Amino acid sequence: MSFLALKNPREASVMAALTVGMVMAPFFFPQLLQQLTMLWLMVVFALTWDMTGGQMGYNSFGNVLFFGIGAYAGVMVQREAGFDYHTGFVVGVLAATVLAGVVAMVLGIGMLGLRGHYFAIGTLGLGIAAGELAGAWDLIGAGSGLTSPLYPADAAHGRSAGDGGQFFYWWMAGLAVVCFWVSRALYRTRFGLALNAIRDDEDKAEALGLPTTSIKIFAWSLSACLLGAAGAIAGNVIGFIDPKDVAFAGATFGVWMVLMAILGGKGTLWGPVLGAVIFHLTQELFWTYLLGWQRVALGLFIISIVVFFPEGILGSLRTRFPALFGVRVEERS
Amino acid sequence: MSVLLNVQNVNKAYGGVVANKDVSLQVKRGEISGLIGPNGSGKTTLFGSIVGAHPIDGGRIQFDGEEISSLRVPQIARLGLSRTFQQTRIFGEMDCLQNMRIASPMQARHFGQWLSRVPASVDRRADELLDFVGLHSKRLLKAGSLSFGQQKLLEFAMALMNEPKLLLLDEPTAGINPTLINGVVDRLKRANEEMGITLLVIEHNMRVIMNLATHITCLAHGEVLASGTPDDVRDDKRVVDAYLGAA
Ligand SMILES: Nc1ncnc2c1ncn2[C@@H]1O[C@H](COP(=O)(O)OP(=O)(O)O)[C@@H](O)[C@H]1O
Ligand SMILES: [Mg+2]
Secondary structure (H helix, E strand, C coil), X not given: CHHHCCCCHHHHHHHXXXXXXXXXXXXXXXXXXXXXXXXXXXXHHHHHHHHHCCCCCCCCCCCHHHHHHHHHHHHHHHHHCCCCHHHHHHHHHHHHHXXXXXXXXXXXXXXXXXXXXXHHHHHHHHHHHHHHHHHHCHHHCHHHCEECCCCHHHHHHCHHHCHHHHHHHHHHHHHHHHHHHHHHHHCCCHHHHHHHHHHHCHHHXXXXXXXXXXXXXXXXXXXXXXXXXXXXXXXXXXXEECHHHHHCCHHHHHHHHHHHHHHHCCCXXXXXXXXXXXXXXXXXXXXXXXXXXXXXXXHHXXXXXXXXXXXXXXXXXXXXXXXXXXXXXXXXX | CCEEEEEEEEEEEECCEEEEEEEEEEEECCCEEEEECCCCCCHHHHHHHHHCCCCCCEEEEEECCEECCCCCHHHHHHCCEEECCCCCCCCCCCEHHHHHHHCCCCCCCCHHXXXXXXXXXXXXXXXXXXXXXXXXXXXXXXXXXXCHHHHHHHHHHHHHHCCCCEEEEECCCCCCXXXXXXXXXXXHHHXXXXXXXXXXXXXXXXXXXXXXXXXXXXXXXXXXXXXXCHHHHHHCHHHHHHHHHHC
């Protein structure tokens, strides 16, 4: 399993610390379980956005579409397919993964022929349109949304009893881990190089014979699959799927995806992870201590990110201390 | 020698500007062929037509016996026809070695290749070629941080990585420090002799192309003005006029 190899001791220790944190946190802070679950959701958001936005240079402002499709698909399977709870949950996550991926593939065939800016503008409408459609579609609850089925142990004691919370925590944490390792492995392959080549100069990539359109569609679909799975899990964490405020929440989730990746450093593996952690912590703190002003504070925070860290935290560090990141600036023979 | 590239009566206009008018030329397998002409005479446009960068308005283009005039850029590239760009195109945020890796040839349909690392044999070849163009000591530097001349050399090395049958070079010496031009010419000749790559070179510098090519085509105002050996073309009065008129 060469892709598991951790040659860089710094990376290995960060990873070990994160793993310990991930495993211990629910036991030490059981009252924060939902916020912790949302933290891993944020990591998934940032990592999947960066697959196309950072690594490939295709900024999508519509990725929340895949999250929303996943949320609806997962919960619909749970409610309607007649499985027992756990089977329904797993089948729901898988259905969400596949459906989101297929939608991305179909959209990609139409939209990924567009170059950078045009693609970005094209994606802007996706989440909004989906929110309107879902809000008008009776089968999936239209404007009044969908409630996810209660976790069996919680059905007796109510939602906050905790067993369901634990269950969803481990699923979301597991998905974040899968996301991280898939990205890490992928960025080391020829496919990863091709993504960066498309970002740096797509005409040149074509001139070298790279099948750029297929590569772009595959990358977007892969990130959509992971987002779809995240949607199915998150639908259960939140418990209620509102078409515009939860599933296709472009103004919150949709924007945060982009911001977190940029904050940490887009186009790097660890940047989105770091950005998601910092963003989520900051946001929770604002919510707790600046109630009433939290949106203003968030806005100022976002502006300062863009002004002071245009390359993101990791990007700026890498420019300042390239040796730490294995980047050489001096020639050596 | 067999004909590797056969361009017949190609036409290309941008709106009202006729950039190529009934252009025909042949490149024989194994030779170094030159394409000259004043600025704006349609040389770069012809390269774009050949590699499929834009649709042509009329004419036929055959490469290695196959009609390619309706194929698209990546398909043509995979047949073994590569080009370098006049403005030089490299992947600026990637290091030189990564640039070389992604330029290495592969079968597009072989899916496993995409999801594995580039093999060590590719890295060895990349090292050899970076050494060949004198960039080995810079292999781990960001390509975007190289000087313009070095980026041109990197782009040339990337093209060699692709092991093309035919390589189209758009002004390989333009913007390069004059003291380094001989080195570039020497490497082009070696790529042709040692690696067996056929070259079609656009070159503005008459002295350079006379020394390099065995066959030269001269364009003016989008049309073929003259074609033949370097001596024929140099002595052709219309060529002299075109150059003096343009200067
Ligand atoms: N993309 C384009 N759009 C419009 N006109 C173009 C374009 N590319 C080239 N031209 C025009 O076509 C003519 C030939 O240009 P070009 O092929 O670049 O010449 P050369 O490479 O010989 O200097 C010029 O008149 C140029 O202005
Ligand atoms: Mg030109």
